[in-house]
Amino acid sequence: MGTTVFERQRPAASVVDHALAGTAHSVFWRDDLPESLTPDRAPLAGTHRADLVVIGGGYTGLWTALLATERDPDAKVVVVEAQRVGWAASGRNGGFCEASLTHGDENGQARWPREMPTLKRLGLENLDAIEATEARHGMDFEFERTGQLAPAIEPHQIEWLKEWAAEGEEGVVYLDRAEAQASVASPTYLAAVWEQRTCALVHPARMAAELARVCEQRGVEIFERSHVTGLDTSGPGVTVATANGRVEASRAVLATNAFPSLLKRNRLMTVPVYDYVLMTEPLTDEQLAAIGWQDRQGIGDMANQFHYYRLSRDNRILFGGYDAIYHYGRKVKPEYENRPETWRTLASHFFTTFPQLEGLRFTHQWAGAIDTSTQFTAFFGTARERRVAYTAGFTGLGVGSTRFAAGVMLDLLDGVSNERTELEMVRRKPLPFPPEPAASIGINATRWSLDRADHNRGRRNLLLKTLDALGLGFDS
Incomplete structure (x- = not known):
């Protein structure tokens, strides 16, 4: 078994010690929000009535609320959040807002090959719509259409990049070693592909906060610190209960993602996987010049256990990924x-x-916890005689695709048959994860196998090949 560049070129322990000394255990994006974007919203109390109640105040729930008011400005919409707006994945992710609705082309081609031209077009339209929404509503969530750089950091990955670039897709540019290092000066880069059109960078917490601000301007009521304890559909509509209040609505949307679903049928459909992130101090002009990176692309390397990194507006570097940790019991x-x-x-x-x-x-x-499904991208559905819609399973690519999912859920509640709702990706559910202890054994064996592949020139072992054959394989 071979080594990776991170083992061959390991820095001195003293360098790591110095860099981590005094590091705060805190989410930079949320710390960076101005007070004007973090109002202290009241918990739900008493009885409220609405046309639509949304459970979850992250991207999925907030996009749903906003799109609902754009479809019907007179609609009464209520959002109920267990903690604070954008508190979970929506406020602590890397801020990569990608066009892909399928967790990358390879994942989509393996599952919905006939639909991929449509899915890619819809994904780009969705990304364009996010950019347009920021401008139309006077938001500022620091949207930068930078594209994304995929560097090869091991020799066997170079051929993957050449095959990718040879497909001839618009905006996909192959960079040889010299060109890659001229773009971003890392000695680990052996080549790269720059996808110039399909990814933007955003300030994650600002995105959630600005969506909430605009929703409230449009009449949406948002209640925070209101953990939902029950979903009752025994009456004509939907009643959502918390410790001190309730919302009686015609319809409901479940946007709880990594947290346990209020629908029993979906409890095994996702597992929470923990992702970890570091943020540097702002780089000086000299430090920034030393690494180049003038085009400010988001970067994600080609390993199975990949790293993602990007620059913030004030030239910090966010560096995350690699470890993806599952804890026994879906906790x-x-x-x-x-x-x-x-x-x-x-x-x-x-x-x-x-x-x-x-x-x-x-x-x-x-x-923070990422909600992962066995198809590694979102799934959709309705329940309780089409009074409840749900989505989950974004697997780390929800910054952009949550807006698409919000539109799908509203279409499903309306019983609309259109290009989105007729997609096989929308109509077909992924296989559930098994219960414990099988879930923990299977997930950790898969993670071990992905690490072994990274140490063995990308070669996938029998477990990974079997999962690929069953349509359960993961390729980042």
């Missing part, structure tokens, strides 16, 4: 967010990627 717990060994791994890999930045410190470290 989502605050203590799972503290994993010092993972942050040390990320810090080491950071300085392998950018050794010229030795001496730079990390100001923030944090983690």
